[in-house]
Amino acid sequence: MSVLQKPTDFTSDQEIRWCPGCGDFAILAQMKKLLPTLGIPPEDIVFVSGIGCSSRFPYYLETYGIHGIHGRAPALATGLARMRPDLQTWVVTGDGDGLSIGCSHLIHALRRNVNIKILLFNNQIYGLTKGQFSPTSPQGLVTGSTPKGTVHEPLNALSVALAGKATFVARSVDTNAKHLGEVLRRAALHRGSAFVEIYQNCHIYNDGAFDYAKNAKIKANHVVELNHGEPLIFGTEQDLAVGLNGPRLETIKQRGGEWADKPLIHDETNQDSSLAQMIAQMRHPEMPEAIGVFRAIKAPTHNDLMPDQSPTTKERAKRLKKQLTSGQTWTVA
Amino acid sequence: MNQKATEPEDTKSVVIRITGDSGDGIQLVGAQTALTSALMGNDFSTFPDYPAEIRAPKGTTNGVSGFQIQIASDHVATPGDEVDVLVAFNPAALVSNLGQLKPQGTVVVDVDAFDARGLRTAKLESNPLEDGSLDDFHLVEAPITSQTRLAVKETGVSHKAATQSRNFFAIGILFWLYSRDPEPTLNYIRGKFDETIAKANEAALRAGWNFGETTEAFPRNFNLPATTVQPGIYRNITGNEALAYGLVTAAHLSGRELFYGAYPITPASSILHKVSQLSDCGARTFQAEDEIAAICAAIGASFGGAMGATGSSGPGIALKTEAIGYAVMLELPLLIINVQRGGPSTGLPTKVEQTDLFQAVMGRNGEAPLPVLAASGPGDCFDTVVEAWRLACKLMTPVMVLSDAYTANGAEPWCIPELSSLEPIDVQHPTSVPGSSPFQPYARNDFLARPWALPGTPGLTHRIGGIEKEDGSGNISYDPINHEKMVHLRAKKVEMAQQLYSSTTVFGESAGELLILSWGGTLGACREAAVKAQKAGRSVSHLHLRHLNPFPVELGNILRSFKTVVAAELNDGQLRQLLRAEFLIDVQGLNKVRGEPFLVRDITKCIEVHLSINNTSHRGAA
Ligand SMILES: Cc1ncc(C[n+]2csc(CCOP(=O)(O)OP(=O)(O)O)c2C)c(N)n1
Ligand code: SF4
Numbered sequence: 027m028s029v030l031q032k033p034t035d036f037t038s039d040q041e042i043r044w045c046p047g048c049g050d051f052a053i054l055a056q057m058k059k060l061l062p063t064l065g066i067p068p069e070d071i072v073f074v075s076g077i078g079c080s081s082r083f084p085y086y087l088e089t090y091g092i093h094g095i096h097g098r099a100p101a102l103a104t105g106l107a108r109m110r111p112d113l114q115t116w117v118v119t120g121d122g123d124g125l126s127i128g129c130s131h132l133i134h135a136l137r138r139n140v141n142i143k144i145l146l147f148n149n150q151i152y153g154l155t156k157g158q159f160s161p162t163s164p165q166g167l168v169t170g171s172t173p174k175g176t177v178h179e180p181l182n183a184l185s186v187a188l189a190g191k192a193t194f195v196a197r198s199v200d201t202n203a204k205h206l207g208e209v210l211r212r213a214a215l216h217r218g219s220a221f222v223e224i225y226q227n228c229h230i231y232n233d234g235a236f237d238y239a240k241n242a243k244i245k246a247n248h249v250v251e252l253n254h255g256e257p258l259i260f261g262t263e264q265d266l267a268v269g270l271n272g273p274r275l276e277t278i279k280q281r282g283g284e285w286a287d288k289p290l291i292h293d294e295t296n297q298d299s300s301l302a303q304m305i306a307q308m309r310h311p312e313m314p315e316a317i318g319v320f321r322a323i324k325a326p327t328h329n330d331l332m333p334d335q336s337p338t339t340k341e342r343a344k345r346l347k348k349q350l351t352s353g354q355t356w357t358v359a
Numbered sequence: 360m361n362q363k364a365t366e367p368e369d370t371k372s373v374v375i376r377i378t379g380d381s382g383d384g385i386q387l388v389g390a391q392t393a394l395t396s397a398l399m400g401n402d403f404s405t406f407p408d409y410p411a412e413i414r415a416p417k418g419t420t421n422g423v424s425g426f427q428i429q430i431a432s433d434h435v436a437t438p439g440d441e442v443d444v445l446v447a448f449n450p451a452a453l454v455s456n457l458g459q460l461k462p463q464g465t466v467v468v469d470v471d472a473f474d475a476r477g478l479r480t481a482k483l484e485s486n487p488l489e490d491g492s493l494d495d496f497h498l499v500e501a502p503i504t505s506q507t508r509l510a511v512k513e514t515g516v517s518h519k520a521a522t523q524s525r526n527f528f529a530i531g532i533l534f535w536l537y538s539r540d541p542e543p544t545l546n547y548i549r550g551k552f553d554e555t556i557a558k559a560n561e562a563a564l565r566a567g568w569n570f571g572e573t574t575e576a577f578p579r580n581f582n583l584p585a586t587t588v589q590p591g592i593y594r595n596i597t598g599n600e601a602l603a604y605g606l607v608t609a610a611h612l613s614g615r616e617l618f619y620g621a622y623p624i625t626p627a628s629s630i631l632h633k634v635s636q637l638s639d640c641g642a643r644t645f646q647a648e649d650e651i652a653a654i655c656a657a658i659g660a661s662f663g664g665a666m667g668a669t670g671s672s673g674p675g676i677a678l679k680t681e682a683i684g685y686a687v688m689l690e691l692p693l694l695i696i697n698v699q700r701g702g703p704s705t706g707l708p709t710k711v712e713q714t715d716l717f718q719a720v721m722g723r724n725g726e727a728p729l730p731v732l733a734a735s736g737p738g739d740c741f742d743t744v745v746e747a748w749r750l751a752c753k754l755m756t757p758v759m760v761l762s763d764a765y766t767a768n769g770a771e772p773w774c775i776p777e778l779s780s781l782e783p784i785d786v787q788h789p790t791s792v793p794g795s796s797p798f799q800p801y802a803r804n805d806f807l808a809r810p811w812a813l814p815g816t817p818g819l820t821h822r823i824g825g826i827e828k829e830d831g832s833g834n835i836s837y838d839p840i841n842h843e844k845m846v847h848l849r850a851k852k853v854e855m856a857q858q859l860y861s862s863t864t865v866f867g868e869s870a871g872e873l874l875i876l877s878w879g880g881t882l883g884a885c886r887e888a889a890v891k892a893q894k895a896g897r898s899v900s901h902l903h904l905r906h907l908n909p910f911p912v913e914l915g916n917i918l919r920s921f922k923t924v925v926a927a928e929l930n931d932g933q934l935r936q937l938l939r940a941e942f943l944i945d946v947q948g949l950n951k952v953r954g955e956p957f958l959v960r961d962i963t964k965c966i967e968v969h970l971s972i973n974n975t976s977h978r979g980a981a
Contacts (some may be wrong), residue, residue, distance in 0.1 A: 038822070040834065041798075069817045072658070077825075085822050089728060090814035092662055093824025094655070095685045101652035104526050105659030105667065106814075109618055113663070113814050131655075134648040179832070333638045342611055343778055346640045350604060355594045356398050356545070358774075 040340035049200035049226035078120035097128025100135035136190035184306035194220035252318030257289035372431035375440030379448025384526035389426030400585030406438035418480035436883025469503035510566035531567020598766035603633030605744030614785035618660035620653035670696035692751035710954030711765035867900030870920035888962030
């Protein structure tokens with residue numbers, strides 16, 4: 027075992043092939059910062075990915091890595107985690123990889139609570155194939171394949187994850203270094219499937235998609251940070267909040283230092299994911315968008331639930347022999 | 360049972376076919392007959408023939424389920440071409456199976472089912488028992504339903520349960536007719552059913568036996584003396600059971616745990632069921648959300664050092680295609696099992712074909728070769744899977760194993776192998792790199808295999824993926840020369856499999872007029888036909904191939920030693936095309952694509968045709 031301390035110790039010798047300025051760099055930087063703090067030797071960490079710009083991630087880390095096929099990373103990771111619970115397994119996917127071609131694998135990995143950490147880099151576009159719309163592209167987005175703008179409703183990554191009964195659901199932003207670092211740390215420590223959506227800027231094909239959430243001057247009015255046990259308050263003056271009005275969430279405003287309606291208190295441990303769903307569905311510009319940990323509950327993992335046994339070689343030979351000769355047998359002398 | 364009036368007459372073999380509705384317990388009659396025969400020391404081969412629908416409307420031809428078994432005093436390899444005794448529980452079953460009965464064969468019908476209603480549901484205008492359609496056969500009109508009800512009356516079971524005991528009445532008749540020991544079935548009944556039902560079933564069986572013995576419906580009964588076989592402990596096994604046991608055994612022999620990923624599909628599902636029952640042996644199953652996830656999870660498992668395996672049938676294999684090519688690039692050991700069924704598309708889900716050979720050998724994008732092996736019968740599924748995993752580990756490659764619907768469901772007696780007598784599968788994982796040089800995940804050994812370095816090993820961290828790699832370092836490389844080199848390296852590595860095959864032996868003379876070439880589940884029919892022809896003094900040899908890619912090295916020479924080579928297969932000539940392409944030999948074809956196995960007479964007829972052509976051309980040349 028070789029415990030490493032510095033981010034550079036997790037830097038592989040591979041040339042990074044993302045476009046300079048891509049949001050992926052910022053995420054990689056946070057990951058390199060996080061890994062040495064986990065106390066896990068690099069050889070016990072595996073990064074699994076699909077296909078896309080984002081899915082090149084594993085090449086740039088000095089850990090074990092497996093660059094998959096388009097959309098299938100959660101499935102690859104499920105097999106690996108089943109057989110090697112001693113490893114820490116991360117999955118890196120994109121909005122096309124994880125929510126289009128691989129959407130069902132994503133949902134099922136979460137539903138099974140496989141002990142893997144899934145990071146979905148959402149740039150609302152297909153980067154690697156040069157700029158077609160993705161399932162998360164906002165309606166009306168003009169792309170290579172939609173010269174007049176996309177026509178369909180976008181998918182909400184966190185709604186999908188919550189529908190898949192994910193036991194850990196979070197969102198962060200590529201350049202919000204401190205926040206992202208903390209969310210990644212929480213994900214790493216979660217036992218079971220952790221799902222993190224990261225708003226990621228593709229400045230080549232969809233530049234500025236998340237400006238409202240990144241631009242230091244305006245983001246405070248468009249983003250609400252979730253903290254367990256604390257109210258959903260936001261705004262440059264901290265005078266805005268999210269409150270529950272009957273069956274829906276709405277923005278409420280402080281008047282004279284008083285809240286007319288009570289701001290919602292965040293409870294990430296709520297077994298019922300309905301509120302988390304409502305918070306996930308808050309969309310810019312009507313509502314602030316939430317970042318942070320939406321849900322973090324304890325539940326048995328896939329491996330906990332499967333009837334797996336690991337007999338010793340000798341014991342296995344005995345059992346196998348018993349199985350082979352089970353039922354009716356007869357002896358020919 | 361009463362003392363028999365006359366001693367049964369010895370006979371060498373019999374083919375019995377039991378037919379009725381899916382719900383009539385047909386498969387149970389077949390299974391008990393097989394088991395009893397096995398315990399009595401006979402060889403046998405079975406063919407369960409199910410409809411695709413689980414419970415089609417009762418009494419209709421769509422719902423007919425059948426079970427055919429050949430029991431013999433000698434070795435048998437097929438369930439038989441022609442049926443000696445046909446049991447039909449209803450008119451639909453009778454008319455849809457009569458074609459299989461041999462002239463003068465015996466047909467036992469449940470006469471109670473041949474009422475106006477029964478004939479109507481079978482869409483028959485006239486009653487086959489009366490209209491002369493059975494004139495060529497020995498007809499036994501047995502009142503199975505009414506006699507069963509009478510026999511079980513004392514037990515007090517419901518009317519419905521009484522009717523359900525009918526299949527045991529049929530067992531009784533058959534067991535008397537072929538002197539089968541009723542004890543194993545009686546034991547089964549006592550162990551399986553609650554007391555009242557058990558009593559009813561037992562009464563039905565005894566009544567059936569007595570019906571055979573006391574009515575004069577059958578002129579005599581028969582005896583099937585025991586077969587002489589290799590000593591050992593035996594059991595019955597179906598192809599899919601043997602695949603499951605083979606997987607777990609291969610995992611054991613290679614010192615790792617099995618991960619079997621699958622998505623349900625006929626006729627491969629029962630492998631998943633069986634492996635799931637073997638969790639105490641360290642086997643892990645994963646019923647995935649689809650076939651793609653199933654294979655990808657298996658690849659993930661192999662990456663982690665487990666034995667990754669996946670199984671499906673044609674449509675599912677199609678979905679796995681991209682991932683199979685990916686495994687070729689990753690150069691990880693992996694097994695892909697295809698239990699072939701009738702295609703294309705959904706095709707004939709429960710029927711047999713060998714139409715996925717091209718898919719197995721060639722069905723991937725890019726130059727993506729892999730070894731392809733096919734099992735020749737239920738028991739051979741075990742050996743084939745073990746060999747496939749041996750190749751996969753030695754060559755660090757995915758390997759495809761082909762079976763088929765006929766082999767999957769068919770059963771035969773199987774000599775249980777002694778685990779300690781099987782050769783271990785040696786697998787090495789690197790633990791360090793010599794000197795201070797970086798680890799080379801795509802370095803190669805004498806067999807051109809790369810090292811299987813496992814996550815968790817310090818100093819060997821590396822990244823693999825589907826993008827072309829630089830020879831040795833495994834780094835991403837788009838270099839044209841390197842790509843061509845890697846394509847050739849991967850191909851050459853797969854060719855290395857030839858060096859690991861045991862030698863190919865021709866059955867019969869190693870040169871001559873005619874060679875029948877077969878692969879997969881058609882071994883039995885082809886071999887039986889070859890034996891017959893050889894006994895008749897014909898120059899016919901038979902070669903059965905397990906290795907379909909790469910072909911055995913000596914195959915070309917073998918083919919060239921025969922004047923005519925016929926590839927017999929249940930497709931439109933796939934092996935034939937591969938052989939022609941590979942060896943530039945004008946291989947002929949015997950092809951059948953009806954969702955049915957070969958009959959021995961299909962092969963015999965083909966032998967006759969080809970030998971007479973050869974003779975004619977001799978004369979022509981003179
Ligand atoms: C089976 C298959 N279909 C299509 C592609 C082409 N392809 C590669 S990446 C990609 C989309 C990637 O988009 P996203 O997941 O959003 O990742 P990004 O590149 O934006 O990070 C597509 C369609 C492929 N590699 N494989
Ligand atoms: S195309 Fe977009 S997502 Fe891809 S590397 Fe360039 S900036 Fe990043």
